[in-house]
Amino acid sequence: VSSIAEHRAPVASTLAEIPRIEMISPQNYNDARPIGESFRSGVPVIMNLSEISDDDAKRLVDFAAGLVFAARGSINRITAKVFLLSPENVEVSDEDKAAIAAGGFYNQS
Secondary structure, three states: OOOOOOOOOOOOEEHHHOOOOEEEOOOOHHHHHHHHHHHHOOOOEEEEOOOOOHHHHHHHHHHHHHHHHHOOOEEEEEEOOEEEEEOOOEEOOHHHHHHHHOOOOOOOO
16 A cells, blocks of 8 residues: 555546636736636636737736646647736647637636
């Protein structure tokens, strides 16, 4: 009998099966908190950085990269300034990425 507990990853879901996806369009770096709070609660986040300065966008991408690393999630670039932050148990297909880029997931809530 092993004394080391097995780590089992949660069963993966596809993005289309997730009941809610949060769309956040920050106005500056100070808007990082709602991104982190939504992601930590297990909700995939579409982070649209098209309305902020390049410096703040870079800082938010760095923040998001640290966030997803710490939570074992993933970050996917959808367009030049749109990113999808996915929790550990969510798989993102190429079709999901295309739908987000086309606006297909933007109106969910």
